[in-house]
Every structure is written in structure tokens, then in C-alpha cells.
Amino acid sequence: MIETTFMFFNEIDISNLEKIFRINLINSCSGYKSANLIGSVSNAGIPNVAVFSSVTHLGSNPPTLGYILRPTTVPRNTYKNIKETGVFTINHIHKGIIEDAHHTSAKYPEEISEFDKTTLEEEYKGNFKAPFVKGCPVQMSMRFLEEVYISSNDVTMIVGRIQELYIDDKLLKADGFINLSEGEVMTINGLDAYALPKLEDRFTYQRPKKN
């Protein structure tokens, strides 16, 4: 058996790192992240789509999800649109669109739609105002609920409630489980790397062992 050698960084090492190295390192060290496109539209009718890697499950009843808004980064147009209209969509990034999905992280001015700069196709369903991303195996319409400020890092969690859920029916199993692996849904490693997960195992509800 080969002994693993560890690189070690303490708090002072981390704060002294070169900026890009630190951003890559700290963005990688939380583990894998969800890979989503958030669709929104301004009151003026200009659609927007942007990649997010911080969408997190908050609770199932009511069904709520949150994402992290950083003060200085790109997706301010998304936030502005959500505050204007109260609605947005969340769409899962699949293997076929990773290059275009990642390109939505470029800082386009508000009057430019990322749908016009990529092969991503906007899709409107029912009466819902914000655009979905056509072809994504999981698509959700969301209503804004609240924003929660996290003072220790000057970030805000944006919380929304799921209004409608569209799931590629091949992925949905009898017990409600969505097999993301069968839909080639991607996961994000760090800032800019996309990985394709393969389902390894599912487990039953765990109870304490007797001894």
C-alpha cells in the first residue's frame, strides 16, 4: 500500500496565496457542486441565462432551493431580474451543453441575451414569464421567497420556492428518485471544471447497529 502524502496549508498560508491560486483552491475544496443554468427576464423583456454552482436544497415541504449571490460577480443581472419579476427558472446542465453553459459566465451587458450568444435555446412554457433552457433534463420554475444576508463573507442566499417541475420521464423512478446519471447531468469541480458522474450505489434508510 502506498502512503498518501498531503499538501498542508494553514490559515496564514491560505491568506498569503497568490489570488488565482487561492480562488481555485478554495473553490475546489468544498467538494462537487451542482451545475445549473438560471433563466430570468427583465421587466423590459430581455432574457438572461447564467451558470450557477451553488444551488442547494433547503427543504422539501415547502419545496425550497437557495443559491449564493456574491457581491462582485457576474450574475447581478440574474438578481436584478429576479427582484423585478419575482420569478426565475433552474435548469440542469447536461453533457451536451457544457461549453455554452460555461460561456454564460462572461460579463455581458444587461441588454444582451446570452441566448443570442450561445446555442442555448430559450423556451417558454405555460404562463411562466421566465425562460427555461430547452433540452435540459430537469427544469424548474421558481418564485422568489427571501434573501438572507451572510455577514461573515458579505454574501447573500437567494431563496426560492419550486412552482413547477419538468423531469425527463426516463430519469424519474418509482419512489421519486431522479437518476441524474441517466440524464448525463454534470457536476462542477472548482470554478471551471465539469465532471460527468456515474451512479455507483443507492442505500436504504440507515438504523443503528445493535452492537
Add this chain to the structure above:
Amino acid sequence: MIETTFMFFNEIDISNLEKIFRINLINSCSGYKSANLIGSVSNAGIPNVAVFSSVTHLGSNPPTLGYILRPTTVPRNTYKNIKETGVFTINHIHKGIIEDAHHTSAKYPEEISEFDKTTLEEEYKGNFKAPFVKGCPVQMSMRFLEEVYISSNDVTMIVGRIQELYIDDKLLKADGFINLSEGEVMTINGLDAYALPKLEDRFTYQRPKKN
């Protein structure tokens, strides 16, 4: 080309779902989640280790991560320990330990250490009080910073600052990127499914296209 058929659920459908189906569905629909073991210890000296799928990157400077505490679920011992001692560890779940990692979701009483009920091995490093999980390719010591209440779903985000970072040196690349795929780090799909990601591509910093 085969047309995809979508299953559709609106807000009323979701609230009328059978409970287990709804929990599986809503836990799967945010996308892939991080797969971590949080290590902690009580003032009485009893160690604890528990699986979490909500660890989220908040910011790189200061380097902070958060996780979601639900009012009714297992990891209350973890929370109690963190409040008592102010410290905890985060350890990445790799392919070799998924069964034991998942077993830590069983509701053991406070006086039982999950390290005694699984093959997971506790490891103490330097002067840090909380246990690490031996063999995990990424291990972090954390200091509690704040808890932020999210009223719309009665959950709390626990925020910690990275104190020390241990990374299997084979995974760490020249620009600070940690290649989680090379460490067989897992990702969680829903409540109980573990998937193994394979790195597909990394992209450069994106700038707007000229036309």
C-alpha cells in the same frame, strides 16, 4: 432524434405527493451535492462523525464554507458539538468508504461514536481538537463563525472558516485546482445515492464574444 417526454408537477401536485416520494423528488432536483463527513467532538470527549450533502462554498477570502442544519434531522449531535467546542472538520467521501459514510446517517445516541460502529478511522492532527477521517483525500479543520436562520423553511446555515487544509498532493494542480476525480471523491444524488464523477473538461475565463 427521439423527442423527450417530460413528467410535470405543479405546486399543488408536489404538496399532494406521498411523503417519501416528495422527499426523494425534491432532494434529487437541485442537482448533484457535495459528499462530506463532518467530524466533531463533545466537551465530554466523545467524537462524532456524520454525512452531509449541503456543504457549500461561500467565499475564498476569508475562506468560508456553510452547511444547512435541518430542525428535525440526525446531525443535531454535530451541531451541539460545534456549539460546545467551536470547531469541526470536513472530510471528502471517496469511493472506498461510501457504505460506512452513509451509515453515519443512522440516529445513534450522543454517547455512541460512529467511529466505533463503522470502519471509519478517526485521526487527530496537530493541536486540532476535532477528529479528521483518516484516508480522505481532502481534509479541513474549521472554526465556527456564525449561524444564519432561513425563515422560509425553518433551517439554519452554519458558517465556518477554513483553518487548515490537507490535500492528497497528487490531486493538487499548479494553479490551485484540486482534481477531485483523481481522488475518487464522490457526489450525492438525492438522499441516498452516491455517484463517481469523471472529469470531462476545464474551461478558461470567459469573455464576451465580439458579435
